[in-house]
Amino acid sequence: MANNRPIGVYDSGMGGLTVWREIRRLLPRESLIYLGDGKNCPYGSRPAEEVRRLADESVAALAGRGCKLVVVACNTATAAAIDFLRGKYAALPIVGMEPAVKPACLETRSRIVGVLATERSLDGELFRRTAARYAQDVEVLAVPGTGFVELVEQDLEATPEAEACVRRVVEPLLDRGADRIVLGCTHYPFLNPVFDRVIGGRDVRIVDPSPAVARRVEQLLALHDLAASEDHAATYDFRTFADEAYRRRLAAKALG
Ligand code: DGL
Numbered sequence: 001m002a003n004n005r006p007i008g009v010y011d012s013g014m015g016g017l018t019v020w021r022e023i024r025r026l027l028p029r030e031s032l033i034y035l036g037d038g039k040n041c042p043y044g045s046r047p048a049e050e051v052r053r054l055a056d057e058s059v060a061a062l063a064g065r066g067c068k069l070v071v072v073a074c075n076t077a078t079a080a081a082i083d084f085l086r087g088k089y090a091a092l093p094i095v096g097m098e099p100a101v102k103p104a105c106l107e108t109r110s111r112i113v114g115v116l117a118t119e120r121s122l123d124g125e126l127f128r129r130t131a132a133r134y135a136q137d138v139e140v141l142a143v144p145g146t147g148f149v150e151l152v153e154q155d156l157e158a159t160p161e162a163e164a165c166v167r168r169v170v171e172p173l174l175d176r177g178a179d180r181i182v183l184g185c186t187h188y189p190f191l192n193p194v195f196d197r198v199i200g201g202r203d204v205r206i207v208d209p210s211p212a213v214a215r216r217v218e219q220l221l222a223l224h225d226l227a228a229s230e231d232h233a234a235t236y237d238f239r240t241f242a243d244e245a246y247r248r249r250l251a252a253k254a255l256g
Pocket residue numbers: 011012013015016041042043044045073074075076077118121149184185186187
């Protein structure tokens with residue numbers, strides 16, 4: 001039986017919109033509620049217990065709005081809270097972010113892979129486990145994308161400041177021979193044009209897990225018989241714990 005209730009997509013701020021975009025593209029009949037906390041962003045250097053509490057409040061808010069499935073479109077919140085959330089909201093299918101270390105390690109020819117993520121994600125158990133599992137004969141250079149989240153939150157992706165900031169972090173990875181760079185934070189794909197400029201003519205690929213996350217949502221909808229009906233006209237709702245101006249910026253960034 002079809003289920004036209006919305007899918008909830010949650011992030012600390014605007015980053016999860018990169019996942020929202022992929023879900024909307026793949027599943028155009030699904031209604032989506034995007035919750036960008038905004039008030040507590042960035043999460044990246046907060047203690048894990050605090051991120052867990054914030055993620056809990058957000059998932060509770062989305063469950064309270066009748067969401068049939070929730071996507072934690074934030075690597076930091078996934079790393080800190082996914083097991084806790086799945087335990088607490090056992091009846092609700094919850095999709096988290098996976099650092100795309102596996103595809104990068106399978107594809108790399110130089111056997112050197114860069115991973116960009118927030119500090120909190122990089123010292124989390126999830127990243128350690130994934131890296132240990134897939135990166136046996138590959139050198140993984142994991143570095144925090146310092147300043148990246150702030151640039152995206154302030155709509156500064158297309159500025160010289162953004163280019164300088166990305167160059168500072170990415171050039172050392174290129175110099176050490178990385179030919180795959182994994183984006184382990186959902187804010188970072190907004191900087192793709194800047195990554196492309198910094199990479200220039202080199203044979204280096206950026207690896208973004210968000211299309212795979214959208215496919216996982218599709219699979220879970222099928223598995224739990226939760227997909228919207230063929231004739232359902234999707235609606236898109238944007239919510240935040242910050243103010244109305246932030247909410248409007250979320251909608252503009254998503255739809256613009
Ligand atoms: N977008 C988030 C992530 O994927 C978190 C960014 C932050 O709030 O620091 O990790």
